[in-house]
Amino acid sequence: MELWYTEKQTANHGITTKINRTLHTEQTPYQRLDVIETKQFGNMLVLDGMVMTTDVDEFVYHEMIVHVAMNTHPNPRHVLVVGGGDGGAIREILKHPSVEKATLVEIDGAVIAASKRFFPAIAGKLDDPRVEVRIEDGIQHIAESRNRYDVILVDSTEPVGPAVGLFEKGFYQGIFEALREDGLFVAQTESPWFNADLIRRVFRDVKSLFPITRLYLASIPTYPSGLWSFTLGSKRYDPLEVDEAKIRAVDTKYYTPALHRAAFSLPKFVADLTQDGE
Amino acid sequence: MELWYTEKQTANHGITTKINRTLHTEQTPYQRLDVIETKQFGNMLVLDGMVMTTDVDEFVYHEMIVHVAMNTHPNPRHVLVVGGGDGGAIREILKHPSVEKATLVEIDGAVIAASKRFFPAIAGKLDDPRVEVRIEDGIQHIAESRNRYDVILVDSTEPVGPAVGLFEKGFYQGIFEALREDGLFVAQTESPWFNADLIRRVFRDVKSLFPITRLYLASIPTYPSGLWSFTLGSKRYDPLEVDEAKIRAVDTKYYTPALHRAAFSLPKFVADLTQDGE
Missing domain, CATH: 3.40.50.150 (Vaccinia Virus protein VP39)
Structure with missing residues (x-):
């Protein structure tokens, strides 16, 4: 089984990245927060579906x-x-x-x-x-x-x-x-x-x-x-x-x-x- | 119906972009050649599944x-x-x-x-x-x-x-x-x-x-x-x-x-x- 995370960065374009698993998900009082473990960029912090930071870059x-x-x-x-x-x-x-x-x-x-x-x-x-x-x-x-x-x-x-x-x-x-x-x-x-x-x-x-x-x-x-x-x-x-x-x-x-x-x-x-x- | 073109740029990461339609596809003696009409980047030339050029960038x-x-x-x-x-x-x-x-x-x-x-x-x-x-x-x-x-x-x-x-x-x-x-x-x-x-x-x-x-x-x-x-x-x-x-x-x-x-x-x-x- 392959898992991929896809972010629509605009209505018509985005990135897609292979993940091992989701490490954490929560709805905070302000936003949805996800941490996923990706193959290419290590751990990735995602807020409201937008990449905030990754280990690699x-x-x-x-x-x-x-x-x-x-x-x-x-x-x-x-x-x-x-x-x-x-x-x-x-x-x-x-x-x-x-x-x-x-x-x-x-x-x-x-x-x-x-x-x-x-x-x-x-x-x-x-x-x-x-x-x-x-x-x-x-x-x-x-x-x-x-x-x-x-x-x-x-x-x-x-x-x-x-x-x-x-x-x-x-x-x-x-x-x-x-x-x-x-x-x-x-x-x-x-x-x-x-x-x-x-x-x-x-x-x-x-x-x-x-x-x-x-x-x-x-x-x-x-x-x-x-x-x-x-x-x-x-x-x-x-x-x-x-x-x-x-x-x-x-x-x-x-x-x-x-x-x-x-x-x-x-x-x-x-x-x-x-x-x-x- | 939505059509998206996804390119794996590495084994684990890529881009995905919304398309209107495929304009042209052929197998040349050297490679597969596709021209697709994208929403974000205009016409896009793809050779062997890799983006070569687009109207916009x-x-x-x-x-x-x-x-x-x-x-x-x-x-x-x-x-x-x-x-x-x-x-x-x-x-x-x-x-x-x-x-x-x-x-x-x-x-x-x-x-x-x-x-x-x-x-x-x-x-x-x-x-x-x-x-x-x-x-x-x-x-x-x-x-x-x-x-x-x-x-x-x-x-x-x-x-x-x-x-x-x-x-x-x-x-x-x-x-x-x-x-x-x-x-x-x-x-x-x-x-x-x-x-x-x-x-x-x-x-x-x-x-x-x-x-x-x-x-x-x-x-x-x-x-x-x-x-x-x-x-x-x-x-x-x-x-x-x-x-x-x-x-x-x-x-x-x-x-x-x-x-x-x-x-x-x-x-x-x-x-x-x-x-x-x-």
Whole structure:
């Protein structure tokens, strides 16, 4: 008998991957959570039928949402992750010695519990003494924070269900206020192939709030189209002005100092999404 | 009724895409050829069950296999494409005014015929007077060519069936001899996620023959893992030494002068494939 998990990533296209078995299934207060054991990508975390992370390719997303921001800020001490219950972003953040405190605000405690159980290599740093885990609404937390964080990472699910508000302009306004005067943030912003309108809108919204706005890319095989975008908004530091020779060495499998800059060299059809054409 | 085409890209993983209908099916002397009309990617050419090209994302592959080489050579006049029966590489080559002759050597005439019929936007330049189309074995053609081409592009199918010989060291030796004294070549060399051993072997073989060997990447949603590699071997010109400001303007949707260089900034796990560790 062969078992395959198929994700419709759009109405008309998706991936299909062979599985050994389902390891865990639950309906949390916020979403359906499945952990499946795949042949190609190891354990896979699926929320509401969408792949969130896998053992094999998780490093791309987690390194790229973290190190670009952390190596753009010269001294990030207090870092916030909104979402990111799998703990992968926290693991990467803690590779930076300047970090005094890393706060994780995840709305769904079940994601954290499942990640600790089934993805120990990803979630293993959530118990580090520098980490504060808060099971609460990221939107609420941002609304209550003022001038508090050096770096904020929005490590959200897709813009459906609980994460819709994390892609709205009011939320980015809140992030601006939650950041210190030289702070910056990065948000995952979906696929340029399948979510062009969202990328265009988020970029425009962030650009209306932050003096420096940049879009960059990474290749993630289990995410729709395999090409993923991140939007960065910064009050002072420009990721393109970072001296490559001075970038802190970090133990990585994807991110490199050269890629820090190259990730911002966009294919033309993606660069066009950042141009105001309206 | 819903029809879906599913490609197992590895034994354990693949893509699945909704189709309206099959437009054409035939068994050629070399391979099974299908053209299907998909919802997400327009018409799709499938050879032996593997996606070769689609209306929607073909530009990435064709621009990236062509313009990096063409903009590294200062004056490419005679260009050879091995394989590439869909005509996409030829279309891009002809955007360079230095080109006097573009030779296409495709073993399977049925691919050319199907491409002209079902992919006119891709194959439309195959009748240009600068183009010579030869239905013959690329390996044979290379073996008979000496000091003839400025640029050679190996636009092959996967390293199974008729294309196996296009990934062997003897073939790269032939390419070396078929190139002029300052010539260079690019070959498509599969996915770093799923074909690491092949990339490592090809890179080592090319490096043993050419003074300059480079690996670069592009994101292609319908190819396995969405991340695709190209290996470049050059007798004189280094793609990394090209002055970005002097790169010829070409009408593209993916390639840009900045990306010409950035495509060579490899994720660490990919760069590791180019290091001799044995």
